[in-house]
Amino acid sequence: MPKTLDDEIDTPAPAPNTSDTAGRRSRDPSVPRVAWLIGPALVAGVAYLDPGNVASNMTAGAQYGYLLVWVVVLGNVMAWLIQYLSAKLGIVTGRSLPEVLGGRIRNRWGRRAYWLQAELVAMATDLAEVIGGAVALNLLFGVPLIWGGLITGAVSIALLVLQSRRGPRTFEFVIIGLLAIIAIGFTVGVFVAPPDPAGLLGGLVPRFADANSVLLAASILGATIMPHAIYAHSALSRDRFATRRGEQAGQAGRTGAPLGGAPTVRPTAWHGFGIRRGTDAAPxxxxxxxxxxxTDVLVRATRWDVSIAMAIAGTVNLCILLLAAVNLAGVEGTDSLEGAYAALGTALGPAIATLFAVGLLASGLASTSVGAYAGAEIMYGLLHVRVPLILRRLVTLVPALVILWLGFDPTLSLVLSQVVLSFGIPFALIPLVALTAKAGVLGRWRNHWSTTAAGVAASVFLIALNGVLLWLVFTGA
Incomplete structure (x- = not known):
């Protein structure tokens, strides 16, 4: 990995057999032990392969061929940096991004307003994912869309129950299994009908053809860099690795004062329907x-974790665009998932089309579970209110089921959900880059100046492009 990512690399890692801050003996782990630390980024990376990504990339490839290949590549590079910063924040502080912001936004109404926009973004994401799963079930088995939405929701509830009862590691294994199905379903067609190498290389040159190509580029990036993935990744890393807070709380209960003088965590009170509100912040x-x-070991492992996850997500997203560019260019009706499925069946045969639909189904199931996890973390971190994931899942299913029941066009609903996501990107990106640059938050693991500069550049670019997306949509251009 490059040595300009963070200034923690300027500080030598602890020598073997030295003690960490808790007086524990530690030594540099072997490669298998580092590999065992990989996983949270693969779960968060599912957000980069949700049905919104599929719809945007398929449409871009069908309408413009290889023109927007560079957008997919650029989006993946920026996603690497953003997800790495999110994971590092969770590892170093033992808190998710919503938790850190919840402690820093002192104004109660300001904190509620921030929660409201983040909650709307999470619900818009969930809308796209449930609809994508419903469409996949309809394509594969002819299940009516409303029943497909219910089935998708039921499976996501089962996955969340698994996460709450068996822990993050088991949840990771299941999501990674679904990720493998997604990768196979969306990439097989590229090997059957490979792209033109010259066209692929030409697509790496940044350019647009018209206003609609700008709109699609913004949609691709909006479906790639999603706020809920940023919130979720910091929480996934915290849940997987953070243990000291619990030890502090336990010692506080035994000694009457926690380590470092932090306030004692008092028991939580329950407020009906399983909702509970913490009476004090965690130490x-x-x-x-x-x-x-x-922490040095975890930060190094996280770089590999994010690199592997983004390599998989970027490759699959690129394959989706190339699959459409090679087989669907100029074909009528490919601006919808149903049309793309039918066109793939005609061009490459029913087996490839079926694999595509299976990948879409796995995408909807996996991403909606991660989205529900992110939404619960947003509420807890900002409002200090924890709602059981199952109850929350039932509530957030309602908008998607209403849209399916009323018969709205599923693909149009996916596109509009990406517009809502555009509103939330600045509220996640700006605090993330600012917080990870502060020594008071990350200590010696704070960003190197070049990392912060790259984060600012990515944020400005994404915010500007999403502003263009909103302008084009609302003006009808």
Missing amino acids: ELAPGTATAVP
Whole structure:
């Protein structure tokens, strides 16, 4: 990995057999042990392969061929940086991005307003994912869309129950299995009908053809860099690795004062329907003391974790665009998932079309589970209210089921959900880059100046392009 990502690389890693801040003996892990730390980014990376991505990339390839290949590549590079910063925040602080913001936004109404926009973004994401699963079930088995939405919701509830009862590691294995199905379903067609190498290379040159190509580029990036993935990744890393807070709370209960003088965590009160509100914030931990595994090791492992996840997501997204560019260019009706499925069946045969639909189904099931997880974390981190995931899942299913029941066009609903996502990108990106640049938040793991500069550049570009997307949509251009 490049040595300009963070200034933590300027500080030598602990020598073997030295003690960490808790007095524990640690040594550099072997490669298999580092590999065992990989996983949270693969779960968060599912958000980059949701039905919204499929719809945007298929439409771009069908309408403009290889023109927007560079957008997919650029989006994946920016996603790498953003997800790495999110994961690092969770590892070093032992808190998710919503938790950190919830502690820093002092104004109660300001915190509620921030929660409201983040909640709407999470619900818009969930809308796209449930609709995508419903469409896939309709294509594969002829299930009516409303029943497909119910089935998708039921499966996502089962996955969330698994996560709550068996822990993050088991949840990771299931989501990674679905990720493998997604990858196979969306990439097989490219090997059957490979792209033109010259066209592929030409597509790496940044350019647009018209206003609609700008709109599609913004849609691709909006479906790629999603706020809920940023919130979720910091929480996934925290849940997987953070252990010291619980130890602090336990010692506080035994000694009457927690380590470092942090406030004691009092029991939570229940408020009906399983909703509970914490009466005090969790103890604030010094940067780098949130985990039992040395933070330097986790940060290095996270770079590999994010690199693997983004390599998979970027390759699959590129294959979706290339599949459409080679087989669907100029074909009528490919601006919808149903039309793309039918056109693939005609061009490459029913087996490839079926694999595409299976990949779409796995995409909807996996991404809606991660989206529900992110939404619950947003509520808890900002409002200090925890609602059981199952109850929350039932509530957030309602908008998608209403849209399916009323018979709205599923593909149009997917596109409009990406517009809503555009509103939430600045509220996630700007705080993430700002917080990870602060020594008071991450200590010596704060961003190197070049990392912060890259984060600012990516944020400005994404916010500007999403502003163009909103302008084009609302003006009808």
